[in-house]
Amino acid sequence: MSNAVHSTESHSLEDKELAGLPTPRKVVLLVFLCLAQFLDTFANSSLFAAIPPISVQLGISNSDSVWLIRAAAIAAFSLAAGFVRTQVPLIILRALMGVGAALTVPSALYLIIHLFPIPAQQAKAVSLFAASAALGNVSGFFVWEARLAEDMAAIPPSLWQVRNFAVLAASATLPFMWWGAVQLLFSWIWQNVYGWTPIIAALHFLPLGLLGFPMNLLSSLLQQKFPLKWVIFFGQFVAIAGSLLLPFGDSPQHYWRFVFPGFCLGTSGITIAFTTVNIAIFAATPPEKAGVVGSIFNCFLQLGCAAGTAIITSIQTSVDASHGGPTVWTGRAAGLWFLFGLLAIETLCIMVFMHNTMPPTGHTSQEKEKRADMPDVAD
Numbered sequence: 599m600s601n602a603v604h605s606t607e608s609h610s611l612e613d614k615e616l617a618g619l620p621t622p623r624k625v626v627l628l629v630f631l632c633l634a635q636f637l638d639t640f641a642n643s644s645l646f647a648a649i650p651p652i653s654v655q656l657g658i659s660n661s662d663s664v665w666l667i668r669a670a671a672i673a674a675f676s677l678a679a680g681f682v683r684t685q686v687p688l689i690i691l692r693a694l695m696g697v698g699a700a701l702t703v704p705s706a707l708y709l710i711i712h713l714f715p716i717p718a719q720q721a722k723a724v725s726l727f728a729a730s731a732a733l734g735n736v737s738g739f740f741v742w743e744a745r746l747a748e749d750m751a752a753i754p755p756s757l758w759q760v761r762n763f764a765v766l767a768a769s770a771t772l773p774f775m776w777w778g779a780v781q782l783l784f785s786w787i788w789q790n791v792y793g794w795t796p797i798i799a800a801l802h803f804l805p806l807g808l809l810g811f812p813m814n815l816l817s818s819l820l821q822q823k824f825p826l827k828w829v830i831f832f833g834q835f836v837a838i839a840g841s842l843l844l845p846f847g848d849s850p851q852h853y854w855r856f857v858f859p860g861f862c863l864g865t866s867g868i869t870i871a872f873t874t875v876n877i878a879i880f881a882a883t884p885p886e887k888a889g890v891v892g893s894i895f896n897c898f899l900q901l902g903c904a905a906g907t908a909i910i911t912s913i914q915t916s917v918d919a920s921h922g923g924p925t926v927w928t929g930r931a932a933g934l935w936f937l938f939g940l941l942a943i944e945t946l947c948i949m950v951f952m953h954n955t956m957p958p959t960g961h962t963s964q965e966k967e968k969r970a971d972m973p974d975v976a977d
Contacts, residue, residue, distance in 0.1 A: 616712040624713050628723055631706040632730035639734035717919055725912050757887060757894075765951045766879040769830065770895050771902025772944055773872040776837065776864065777806060778907045779937050780844065783914065783930045784857070791925050792850050802853060805861040813869035820870065826878040826956040827948065833870030834945040840864030841938040848927040881956050910936055 619627075710727055714720040757763055781803060788799045820829045840863030847857035876895070883891045910933040918929035 616709065617715045619713065627713060628710065628726065631710060632727055634706060635727055636730040636734035639731045721912065721916055721919070725908075754887065754890065757883065757890070760883050761953050761955060762882045763879065763891075765947055766875055766882060767894060767898050769834075769871070769875045769944060769948065770879070770898035771906065772834075772941065773868050774899050774903035775906030775910075776841075776868050776937065776941070778903045779910045779933065780806070780861075780864070782907055782911060783933050784847070786924070787927070787930060794850075802857070803861075805858060806865045809862060809865050810869055813866045814873055816866075817870040817873040821874055821877060821959045823958055825954055825958060826874055826881070827952050827954045829874045830871050830878065830952070831945065831948050833867045833872075833874060834941060834948060835867065837864050837867030837871065838938065838941050838945060840867060841934070841941055845931040845934040845938070848931065877959065878956055906937075906940070 706727065707724070710723050711720060714723045785799055785803075788794045788802065789796065794802070817829070817833070820832070824832075840860045843856045843860035844864070846852060846855075847860065879891060879895055880888060913936050914929035914933040915924070916929070917932040918924050918926065921928040
């Protein structure tokens with residue numbers, strides 16, 4: 599019993615020592631912990647892209663190649679794995695790398711929690727740690743994808759050189775992010791602070807869904823009359839106007855004045871932009887890449903929703919911690935202003951970086967009809 603008490607006291611003393619470290623030392627430690635997390639996920643994600651050529655060169659079957667993924671990174675084992683030329687040692691080294699990751703990640707989180715005991719600082723530190731994992735995951739995949747042959751890459755590198763593809767893929771991160779963040783930021787305060795029932799809250803969200811069908815029709819008409827770049831720009835500009843109103847919806851009395859028109863304008867603009875980006879990204883890329891392009895488009899949609907809502911709610915909770923807690927509107931307003939700024943930046947990117955090379959869809963179909971009506975000329 600005394601040993602247990604002594605152990606608990608020693609742990610509490612260590613925790614207090616971690617919390618009492620000077621801020622510069624805490625920051626340096628956090629940087630190294632984030633770097634370790636980055637390298638761990640970088641090694642993992644790069645392996646996914648490298649598995650096809652590794653399997654071919656080492657003669658590893660598809661069923662056995664799964665074992666390469668069952669682990670994740672200690673520098674020595676990772677370095678040794680780079681020089682291995684046979685199947686079994688490579689799998690063993692990957693397993694050891696997984697053991698290393700299993701040891702480092704929980705330890706790193708323990709240190710972060712006790713280095714930053716204040717909730718606001720702790721939330722930011724954990725968010726940075728998680729962001730370094732996401733950055734390593736994406737970086738590792740794309741770095742190795744660029745080194746692979748075109749036919750072996752999950753995302754052919756040549757796609758990123760296609761005009762307008764990158765800016766359109768980036769635009770795909772916004773729609774689900776906007777809808778997800780808006781519902782997250784409003785639903786909790788409506789029910790837990792204003793006392794609205796789930797049914798009443800759902801009724802107030804109706805504009806987000808009801809305007810979808812008519813805006814799809816409007817989007818189709820606009821696409822037939824105007825170049826796709828300007829249809830996307832128009833949709834995002836309308837969404838900006840709606841998003842500008844939402845931070846002022848700080849009470850039930852302001853729903854009809856700010857939130858309702860914000861929802862109507864925002865969801866209308868986002869729907870127009872979303873449907874047009876969907877068409878434009880396929881129009882900009884080769885038809886034989888349609889399957890890959892569709893997968894990338896949907897990945898960016900989901901990535902935007904997951905990463906965007908996580909960032910926005912993190913901003914909200916950080917502001918809430920120093921401005922009265924979650925029952926106060928200030929944190930949600932900060933999240934909505936961030937969403938407004940992000941939308942404005944994306945709209946500016948469409949304006950500046952998207953080439954106006956996609957004519958209205960109506961013009962394209964008319965050109966095809968004219969070509970079909972023209973008589974064949976013998977050589």
